[in-house]
Amino acid sequence: MHGNWKNMLPLRSYFIGILVVFMLFIMGFCIKYIDLMFQPKPTDCSLKAVEKSIELAHCERKLLINTGNGRKMALNVLTPWLAPIIWDGTFDINILDNQHNSTRIGLFVFAVKKYIRFLLPLLESAERYFMIGHNVTYYVFTDKVKEVVKPKMADGHTLQLHDVVADERWQDVSMRRMEILTVFTKEHMANEIDYLVCADVDMVFNDHVGVEILGDLVATIHPVFFLSEKGAFPYERRPISTAYIPHGHGDFYYMAALYGGKVDEIYKLSMACRKGIVEDKKKNIEAVWQEESHLNRYLVYNKPTKVLSPEYLWDSRFGNGQLIKKKRFLVVSKNNDKVRY
Ligand code: 48C
Numbered sequence: 430m431h432g433n434w435k436n437m438l439p440l441r442s443y444f445i446g447i448l449v450v451f452m453l454f455i456m457g458f459c460i461k462y463i464d465l466m467f468q469p470k471p472t473d474c475s476l477k478a479v480e481k482s483i484e485l486a487h488c489e490r491k492l493l494i495n496t497g498n499g500r501k502m503a504l505n506v507l508t509p510w511l512a513p514i515i516w517d518g519t520f521d522i523n524i525l526d527n528q529h530n531s532t533r534i535g536l537f538v539f540a541v542k543k544y545i546r547f548l549l550p551l552l553e554s555a556e557r558y559f560m561i562g563h564n565v566t567y568y569v570f571t572d573k574v575k576e577v578v579k580p581k582m583a584d585g586h587t588l589q590l591h592d593v594v595a596d597e598r599w600q601d602v603s604m605r606r607m608e609i610l611t612v613f614t615k616e617h618m619a620n621e622i623d624y625l626v627c628a629d630v631d632m633v634f635n636d637h638v639g640v641e642i643l644g645d646l647v648a649t650i651h652p653v654f655f656l657s658e659k660g661a662f663p664y665e666r667r668p669i670s671t672a673y674i675p676h677g678h679g680d681f682y683y684m685a686a687l688y689g690g691k692v693d694e695i696y697k698l699s700m701a702c703r704k705g706i707v708e709d710k711k712k713n714i715e716a717v718w719q720e721e722s723h724l725n726r727y728l729v730y731n732k733p734t735k736v737l738s739p740e741y742l743w744d745s746r747f748g749n750g751q752l753i754k755k756k757r758f759l760v761v762s763k764n765n766d767k768v769r770y
Contacts, residue, residue, distance in 0.1 A: 515736070536565065565587075632761060648688045685719075687742050702723035
């Protein structure tokens with residue numbers, strides 16, 4: 430049989446055809462292989478592997494709670510008494526805002542003598558970041574009522590001005606707040622608000638501070654000591670003082686620049702602190718950090734139901750800022766010659 434080779438496809442075409450088929454095959458194989466490469470490895474679902482991962486998670490949790498070493502307690506999201514520690518990313522503000530849609534919140538600030546200068550910046554920053562969309566009453570205590578400039582306030586926000594006498598020493602001014610709180614939480618605030626937030630006035634809000642901070646009794650971890658060992662906390666260590674905290678007792682060092690809670694809880698706290706301050710004064714002593722020492726003493730034996738991370742009390746001068754993703758409430762740096770006495 431003499432095929433007419435001329436009529437047949439030139440041999441070259443057959444060769445090209447075979448080559449193309451071979452190339453397609455290789456490409457298909459490579460794509461499949463690469464795809465397999467990026468497939469998540471089939472997890473080892475053997476019982477042994479699952480038991481191992483459970484054991485590992487348990488060990489990690491124990492490490493977190495163990496404050497002796499390993500991670501610091503303040504970096505957790507739960508205290509040993511199961512109170513939440515509020516860090517960015519641990520709450521859904523939309524859920525919380527809905528839960529608090531009729532909650533009334535008070536902000537208590539003291540601004541006497543030269544500290545009056547901090548009031549307007551604080552209130553203006555509060556109008557930008559503090560409890561936005563909620564019912565807020567500012568309770569401002571000052572010896573300069575006539576000098577107060579009121580900020581533009583959102584609907585549902587009110588400002589109450591109360592006249593107070595200014596003590597000579599700043600320490601006494603600071604401690605006076607506890608006395609004022611015992612009176613106002615008892616007689617006025619109970620019918621006006623549900624939660625009270627107490628703050629220093631030489632501060633500004635710098636980011637969201639909302640209903641996530643509300644709770645029965647709430648305190649803020651001091652930004653200088655949140656990574657310190659307990660022995661380094663500046664508690665009052667003299668047994669003669671009513672603010673005394675023995676070594677080995679205590680959980681965190683709380684800063685008196687921001688705390689709060691239900692009105693009746695703040696009444697109890699302020700009564701205890703005020704009583705301690707008066708008793709110490711009778712012995713002619715003053716706790717090492719004034720009412721902050723008494724606050725810390727109270728909170729050792731009356732644990733806060735919620736703890737705020739140092740996101741809620743920050744100062745750019747402090748170290749470890751890389752751990753503080755949101756600097757929500759900032760200390761205002763004071764050129765002390767203007768506010769020193
Ligand atoms: O309002 C004043 N005026 C003063 O002369 C001294 C303190 N105070 C109040 O006490 C302010 O509300 C302060 O924020 C608060 C606590 N004191 C301080 O923060 C000082 N820097 C120690």
